[in-house]
Amino acid sequence: MxxxxxxxxxxxxxxxxxxxxxxxxxxxxxxxxxxxxxxxxxxxxxxxxxxxxxxxxxxxxxxxxxxxxxxxxxxxxxxxxxxxxxxxxxxxxxxxxxxxxxxxxxxxxxxxxxxxxxxxxxLWILIEDVGLDVIKSKVKVPLKNYKIAPFYGCHILRPSTVLGKDNPLDPSSLDQLIEALGGTTIPYEHKNRCCGFHTLLVAEEESLNVAAEALNEAIESKADFIVTPCPLCHTVLDGYQAKALKQAHINASIPVFHLSEMVGLALGYTKKQLGIKRHIVS
Structure with a gap:
């Protein structure tokens, strides 16, 4: 272990x-x-x-x-x-x-x-230490029916001099994990963009515009849900989703999961066990 x-x-x-x-x-x-x-x-x-x-x-x-x-x-x-x-x-x-x-x-x-x-x-531990092949072998409920929009967030990618795992312009680690769990990733330009969290308290309108752009691309790409490795990104994309999309005059919604919840679902745990009912977006 x-x-x-x-x-x-x-x-x-x-x-x-x-x-x-x-x-x-x-x-x-x-x-x-x-x-x-x-x-x-x-x-x-x-x-x-x-x-x-x-x-x-x-x-x-x-x-x-x-x-x-x-x-x-x-x-x-x-x-x-x-x-x-x-x-x-x-x-x-x-x-x-x-x-x-x-x-x-x-x-x-x-x-x-x-x-x-x-x-x-x-995320790095799952890929580098556990390994994608091992993760595949542990999957009980493959996510094969889902199109998933990966949203990396800034601070797992940039600055690359401090982080240095993924290519910040074209990251792939989260995509690899999604595929190992049986899901399908969508082409998604916003996957390496900012969620707006760190400007939320000082420039809310601009921050929510950033979030709305990412959410709207995922919705228009027919993704079933967004997954992120960052709870701050999750807080904005889930908790502030209704406000962001209303501000952008978009009448839609999309669920947002953290990677730990996505892993849990694929390993056979229920939404209730994983606490997904705590999310704002159903």
């Missing part, structure tokens, strides 16, 4: 609890053990670095240090947490002075940032 330290992101702890519920159901089916880091704290999103670079490095060195204490890689299921923590790790690993400075503070908790744990997304 492959073991990882699992980072509890704020959004999953509050608005998208069904995401972690889904992972809890099927992780053992794929010989995974995700050990929740209850001691971890908010990564600071994409904002803390601009307010206080040292605190940004410190809180994320602490998050990684908890994984290192267990001798495990740190796994996240939120794109922004991924980008944020990997950015902090890159800064720490390239500056002995910064590393020494944060470790002086961390030692008060009996922690030390060493730089030995990798920071990885759940």
């Amino acid at each position: 492959k073991r990882y330290a699992y980072y509890l992101s704020c959004i999953n702890e509050s608005m998208t609890k069904e995401l972690d519920r889904s992972i809890d159901l099927w992780q053992k089916d794929l010989d995974l053990e995700l050990i929740k880091l209850h001691e971890s704290t908010c990564c600071g999103g994409s904002n803390l670095e601009y307010v206080s670079p040292k605190h940004f490095a410190l809180v994320n060195a602490r998050n990684i240090a908890h994984a290192e204490k267990l001798g495990l890689d740190l796994v996240v299921s939120c794109n922004t947490c991924l980008m944020t923590i990997r950015t902090a790790k890159k800064k720490l690993d390239s500056s002995a002075e910064l590393k020494c400075e944060v470790n002086e503070i961390l030692k008060k908790e009996g922690l030390e940032y060493k730089g030995t744990s990798e920071v990885r997304h759940l």
Whole structure:
């Protein structure tokens, strides 16, 4: 069984609890053990670095240090947490002075940032460590009747100097997972675009326009649902869908799933077990 330290992101702890519920159901089916880091704290999103670079490095060195204490890689299921923590790790690993400075503070908790744990997304774990062939062999309810629009979101793709797994102009990992689960992906120009989440509070109209464009393309392409590896993208595309489409004068709707729920459905779990009733769009 492959073991990882699992980072509890704020959004999953509050608005998208069904995401972690889904992972809890099927992780053992794929010989995974995700050990929740209850001691971890908010990564600071994409904002803390601009307010206080040292605190940004410190809180994320602490998050990684908890994984290192267990001798495990740190796994996240939120794109922004991924980008944020990997950015902090890159800064720490390239500056002995910064590393020494944060470790002086961390030692008060009996922690030390060493730089030995990798920071990885759940999607990468499924493809690289579990493997698509193994996933195919575990499928109980193939998604063969569904046309699925993959929506990657920004922070699992860009900046590529921090992330570097998929081609940000033409990503394929989520498409590969969909196909391994028996689904059919659709040609979808918006799959690598922004959902608008990070401008929602300061420029709502523009943010919802961005979301509406992605939703409308999926609807016009006759997709049965959208799937995303990011709970922030899910929050916008599901929770703000009605408002976005109304603003764009589009009279339609489309369900949105997180990749953990899509995996759960293909592995035979029910919508009730996966908590899909929590979604805004039916």
